[in-house]
Each structure stands twice: as C-alpha cells, then as structure tokens.
C-alpha cells in the first residue's frame with residue numbers, strides 16, 4: 001500500500017495542492033497525492049517551490065486575494081515542473097555490468113545476403 005502506480009505526484013496535482021491545500025485535503029481528490037507527499041521528500045520540495053510561486057504571485061497583486069496566476073504563467077510553471085519530473089535527474093547507470101541481451105551477438109552491422 002502507499003504506492004500508487006510507483007510514480008511521483010503529477011505536476012498538475014502539485015499545482016492544485018499548492019494553490020489550495022486546504023481544499024485539496026478536504027475534497028479527497030488529492031488524497032493519494034497528499035499521502036505520497038507525506039513520505040516523499042522530492043515531491044515535498046517540488047510542492048514547496050510551487051507554494052513559493054503561488055505566494056509570490058499573490059503578493060504581486062495585493063488587491064486580489066487567492067488569485068490564480070495568469071493561465072499562461074501557470075502553464076509555464078507546470079510545464080517546467082513536468083519537464084523536471086521527467087528528466088532523468090540521478091538516473092542510475094544502465095546495467096553496464098550485465099549482459100546486453102537486446103542486441104544479438106555477432107556484429108550487427110553486416111548486411112545479410114552474400
């Protein structure tokens with residue numbers, strides 16, 4: 001249990017939580033994401049970064065309360081998070097020690113048919 005698909009919290013869900021964590025906790029839609037956040041430091045860091053963006057965006061417009069950033073700005077943030085999440089940050093080396101059974105032995109660059 002606790003492992004839903006083996007992935008991290010999608011950027012879209014992190015964004016939703018960062019924007020309104022109380023609601024996310026209330027409506028249960030992000031229950032799995034919140035559970036994952038409680039045990040994943042990497043996702044907590046990503047959420048913290050999004051929270052800072054949300055706080056900065058809200059502070060930038062003191063006349064409005066709880067206002068979302070403009071859609072284009074928000075989309076850029078989500079895209080950046082998505083790119084970072086999919087980037088092979090600390091990807092372990094492929095089993096370099098193991099045998100590579102994807103390529104059959106015997107060269108491979110030779111053209112068949114003599």
Ligand SMILES: [Zn+2]
Nearest residue numbers: 008009040043
């Ligand atoms: Zn995670």
